[in-house]
């Protein structure tokens with residue numbers, strides 16, 4: 001018997017504008033030994049890196065607020081509070097996350113600690129998010145942040161107390177998955 005219960009039979013390219021959207025056909029052996037063929041649409045989105053900045057002395061975190069079209073189409077107003085994050089663009093996760101922290105928040109951070117990797121939405125996206133936590137203090141801020149205007153980014157930087165950030169998770173105001181996970185990591189392991 002094949003060790004791998006899944007065989008990719010092929011894929012059709014449905015769109016290839018920013019990232020490829022594929023219709024993938026695969027055969028899967030069920031647990032009873034029979035085989036079935038399925039097709040699924042998969043968006044080959046880039047993988048990324050995200051980091052939660054935290055200050056243990058002041059008990060604060062740095063988050064961003066920006067417009068997200070996917071959330072808007074799902075019925076949210078689209079302005080999501082998130083940890084700073086970005087796509088890898090061929091860089092290593094820790095190199096990329098430092099660059100995103102500087103672009104989006106204005107903080108120049110040397111030490112970033114990897115805590116986990118998450119699949120953003122594994123049924124339909126290939127995206128893997130490399131998640132970090134990073135200590136910061138106000139002296140590390142070089143500029144106001146805000147992201148890349150030439151790419152259409154308009155990112156508000158917000159500093160919240162641990163308590164306020166966690167209260168916004170509990171109330172449902174913070175709904176971005178990687179952000180909820182990293183704030184709960186902070187609560188469990190650091191705060």
Ligand SMILES: Nc1nc2c(ncn2[C@@H]2O[C@H](COP(=O)(O)OP(=O)(O)O[C@H]3O[C@H](CO)[C@@H](O)[C@H](O)[C@@H]3O)[C@@H](O)[C@H]2O)c(=O)[nH]1
Pocket residue numbers: 018019045046047048049050085086087100120127128129151152153178
């Ligand atoms: N024109 C165009 N530009 C795009 C498109 N998709 C992304 N971009 C550009 O690519 C930039 C990506 O910004 P990043 O900061 O690198 O990524 P992000 O949008 O914050 O986050 C992505 O990665 C996160 C971590 O993996 C994800 O959580 C998030 O959903 C998203 O995929 C955006 O500013 C935007 O200009 C597109 O379809 N068209």
Ligand SMILES: [Mg+2]
Pocket residue numbers: 084085086087100104
């Ligand atoms: Mg970003």
